[in-house]
Amino acid sequence: MNLPKELRYSVEHEWVRTEGNKAIIGITDFAQSELGDIVFVELPEVGTEVSAGEPFGSVESVKTVSELYAPVSGKVVEVNSALEESPENVNESPYEDGWMIVVEMSDESELDKLLTAEGYAKTIEQE
Numbered sequence: 490m491n492l493p494k495e496l497r498y499s500v501e502h503e504w505v506r507t508e509g510n511k512a513i514i515g516i517t518d519f520a521q522s523e524l525g526d527i528v529f530v531e532l533p534e535v536g537t538e539v540s541a542g543e544p545f546g547s548v549e550s551v552k553t554v555s556e557l558y559a560p561v562s563g564k565v566v567e568v569n570s571a572l573e574e575s576p577e578n579v580n581e582s583p584y585e586d587g588w589m590i591v592v593e594m595s596d597e598s599e600l601d602k603l604l605t606a607e608g609y610a611k612t613i614e615q616e
């Protein structure tokens with residue numbers, strides 16, 4: 490299981506990489522492996538406001554459709570449009586090519602509520 494130490498994680502299986510006040514968001518290696526082959530990703534438009542803990546899109550796999558939950562609040566400033574043509578990037582490279590959205594955070598303290606790699610590993614061991 491690939492869990493980069495520099496990222497933060499939500500209990501809903503999203504990861505966050507921060508660059509200044511921007512949060513790059515995707516789903517974890519664990520999440521993509523549980524979902525199976527991802528065939529469609531629905532993401533919000535640039536300019537959409539997202540709230541921590543609230544759905545911002547969905548991923549459809551051969552097994553199921555799952556909601557995506559925002560780990561932090563703010564405004565979507567970039568969307569990975571490559572996923573429209575290549576949703577399999579989420580399976581093949583969840584932390585690099587499979588990123589989903591970039592959010593300009595409205596409250597950076599929300600990052601403190603997210604899990605470290607170690608904390609997230611403990612969470613998924615219980616599932």
